[in-house]
Amino acid sequence: MHWQPKRQAALSLHTQIVTWFTDNIRSGDFPPGMKCPPQRVLAVQFGVNRSTVHTAMEELQANGLIESIVGKGTFICADPWQALLSQPKWQRYIDTSIHKPNMDTIQLINDYEQRSDMIRLGTGELATTLLPTASLEQSLAHITLSPRALGYSEPQGSIALREALCVHLQKRGIHTTPRNILIVSGALQALQLIALGLLERGSLVFHEEASYLQSIHPFQSAGMQLLGRRLTQIDKPSMQAMLQTRQGVCYVMPTLHNPTGYSWSEAEKQTFYTMCQQLSLPIIEDDVYEALQFDGTSIRPLKANDRSGHVLYIGSISKALSAGLRIGWIVAPEAVIQRLADVKMQTDYGSSALSQAVVTHWLTSGLYDASVDTLRQQLQQRARYTETLLHMYLRDVASWQSPTGGYYIWLRFHEPVIQKSLFLQLIQRGVLINPGYMYQPNDFHHIRLSFSYASEAELKTGIQLLSQLVNEALLSPKKKRPD
Amino acid sequence: MHWQPKRQAALSLHTQIVTWFTDNIRSGDFPPGMKCPPQRVLAVQFGVNRSTVHTAMEELQANGLIESIVGKGTFICADPWQALLSQPKWQRYIDTSIHKPNMDTIQLINDYEQRSDMIRLGTGELATTLLPTASLEQSLAHITLSPRALGYSEPQGSIALREALCVHLQKRGIHTTPRNILIVSGALQALQLIALGLLERGSLVFHEEASYLQSIHPFQSAGMQLLGRRLTQIDKPSMQAMLQTRQGVCYVMPTLHNPTGYSWSEAEKQTFYTMCQQLSLPIIEDDVYEALQFDGTSIRPLKANDRSGHVLYIGSISKALSAGLRIGWIVAPEAVIQRLADVKMQTDYGSSALSQAVVTHWLTSGLYDASVDTLRQQLQQRARYTETLLHMYLRDVASWQSPTGGYYIWLRFHEPVIQKSLFLQLIQRGVLINPGYMYQPNDFHHIRLSFSYASEAELKTGIQLLSQLVNEALLSPKKKRPD
Secondary structure (H helix, E strand, O other): OOOOOOOOOOOOHHHHHHHHHHHHHHHOOOOOOOEOOOHHHHHHHHOOOHHHHHHHHHHHHHOOOEEEEOOOEEEEOOOHHHHHHHOOOHHHHHHHOOOOOOOHHHHHHHHHHOOOOOEEOOOOOOOHHHOOHHHHHHHHHHOOOOHHHHOOOOOOOOHHHHHHHHHHHHOOOOOOOHHHEEEEOOHHHHHHHHHHHHOOOOOEEEEEOOOHHHHOOHHHHOOOEEEEEOHHHOOHHHHHHHHOOOOEEEEEOOOOOOOOOOOOOHHHHHHHHHHHHHHOOOEEEEOOOHHHEOOOOOOOOHHHHOOOOOEEEEEEOOOOOOHHHOOEEEEOOHHHHHHHHHHHHHHHOOOOHHHHHHHHHHHHHOHHHHHHHHHHHHHHHHHHHHHHHHHHHOOOOEEOOOOOEOOEEEEEEOOOOOOHHHHHHHHHOOEEOEEHHHOOOOOOOEEEEEOOOOOHHHHHHHHHHHHHHHHHHHHOHHHHOOO | OOOOOOOOOOOOHHHHHHHHHHHHHHHOOOOOOOEOOOHHHHHHHHOOOHHHHHHHHHHHHHOOOEEEEOOOEEEEOOOHHHHHHHOOOHHHHHHHOOOOOOOHHHHHHHHHHOOOOOEEOOOOOOOHHHOOHHHHHHHHHHOOOOHHHHOOOOOOOOHHHHHHHHHHHHOOOOOOOHHHEEEEOOHHHHHHHHHHHHOOOOOEEEEEOOOHHHHOOHHHHOOOEEEEEOHHHOOHHHHHHHHOOOOEEEEEOOOOOOOOOOOOOHHHHHHHHHHHHHOOOOEEEEOOOHHHEOOOOOOOOHHHHOOOOOEEEEEEOOOOOOHHHOOEEEEOOHHHHHHHHHHHHHHHOOOOHHHHHHHHHHHHHOHHHHHHHHHHHHHHHHHHHHHHHHHHHOOOOEEOOOOOEOOEEEEEEOOOOOOHHHHHHHHHOOEEOEEHHHOOOOOOOEEEEEOOOOOHHHHHHHHHHHHHHHHHHHHOHHHHOOO
């Protein structure tokens, strides 16, 4: 193999590699069943980055020419001829399609989360030990299904669940009717529906400076522009100027914000709401962590005081009961709900009737509230323990606010050490983190440290290792400079 | 109320009505709590269509200025001032947003299906008496939930379900691996994911002349162009010419097609597949009715002979077990599945874990196969009974093929009598149909008659009434001409 792709050629390096492989297979030089060299070897031979080889091999695999067998390696397919003749160029289809791929860092996190031996310091999910699996399994015996439930859903979702939610939401100070509620498959779907059903292409989506919204793509994939702002100290004239030519919407989490865990004060909420009223600017209020305030639910949502129908309110049982049930809701003016219900029916014909029946049972039987009470205490204990570890291992290099609920501590390192290289080093050592740059471009100061997922032992090992690698990075600043 | 909107004005009629109402509310002429005249009265006063008044009232309601109280009427809101000052113009947001609204006829069908007194001759869903509600409820007691199941899903869905599907799909002649399967929330979501994750804007989506695809909008809303063709007798050169400048894909249902109920012959499938190979054209094969072939499953899918990875195969339990569970699957080359899984994770973080656990249990325990066997017989009986009615009431004005499975008879009227006016007349008499023009623009010859939903008594009453109105329409041809 003395061939190398040409850097000055019209075709990209990986396409040249794909073409070279394909030619060799067609000519019979690389016969069916032949084992390919490992990617790192090919990278050296071709004089290219390993990621270039990886991309080429993915395309060859998509084209049906090579196949990977776990634990054995990569081989030329047994019957590549058929594929050579006619197969659709799947990789081209993928590359030119509409939806953005997940950020590279997030795809890596998704992949490594499948491995049971990783310590997951960033996971925004409850540990299996915190999930009420046994009670949920037992409760299934008490679920009554109406025959209608097994058919296609009503457009807005189960009426029994919407009625139960009206009662539930009163505890949050929200007084609403079933006609103002749409059941969705989790908060992320709520954002998708709003993007497709309420906003025009080119709309501006304002969010807080560090925001969960940066790590997902419902709005960007629909052609909207994200703008991070300090929304509680907003520069109103500049927003007003932008909104004269573009439609806009604000996405906020005033209660237990993801990733920071902070909550807004009453004054901040009032200022923000008044500004949105003056600008006629709709508000998307994401309230999925509300049940997890350690002191009960003392902080009320914007929606509780929304007298002018500005707020599209999003809630969910994913954070306090089970993410796997995939049930959330939107509360909004009726015309908005009807529009979003129509789009939802066109998207997936409604959410799982079974999940809806289970959530209805848990809300109306009191199981939900009891379970959340327990969970809140457990999370508070975990938060305290995690803070103890932070004091032990990271107090000299980082600072943080004590969490008042939820899953997260927004850990700020004094130096910008949370680079992608550190993220990758930690993966090699078996630890997964959610770096700040997932939530705010070029933020290399923060980690979203989650105390909801890893065990106490894992938290200790993980934070110790994090401390060690951060201190090494601080001691060798030259490493960060290119040669 | 002597005011009338001006037909020659720059603003549309309904916007003039909205402005007029708003001005009167602002001035205090229409005080809070005032009852508005009924829409039909307003239509006469304004000299406009009732639908124009309806649109205006919807916008006023969305703007928070009026409210409807069921059984009482429409009123000026108790506190319209706040709304007047600042409320977002929701109707404008809706009108300028991306996703297409459902076709007017379909929105009407969705609305009227919520009423229990309608006879539903078009519903593509199982009657509640055909659903295995009791066994499904009982089976819940046997569901075992792994603690992981209650958290967020693996990107491709439950591995247990994907393994069960590999076994299940072998009966269809499809030999695949869990890595080639993505679990989705029903077949419609599969189409959404393919639209967003594989196709570029402007792609051509070929489908059969009458097609279910015309009644939904996943592709059109993503900027793709639908083209109805007789795909089994295709004009290859013209397709080739179109595909030189545009990306393309074919959407087909070779087994028990929706809406016609027809299945392709082996020769038709072979011809079509070969053409797609020659054009390197991917195939979306929608196989959701496969389990409902009256003679068992004698017709094999294209996917069973897909040696070159052309076919994206879509299946579901919605038609043979329960639509409310919202579980379907895609089988495709691995690179395609990984891409679609990534988009799905960005769309809704996976399908209901509970629904997935239930479907796994039903597939592996044999409950599914047993239930489908019974269902098939029941559907066949219903099909026979429906044909008897057609012979009695419609044989002189319409023709049809005997169904070999599924839910539908594609009833063809000799004259183009299935106009929107007939559809509306039938609604007024309590009968809902799915007219042919939902599936093929300007098709006024067909009805998709469903024998899966209405009871025998309802089928009889409904078909009698259909016969009566069709015959009336045939006798008064002048009615169809404008005056």
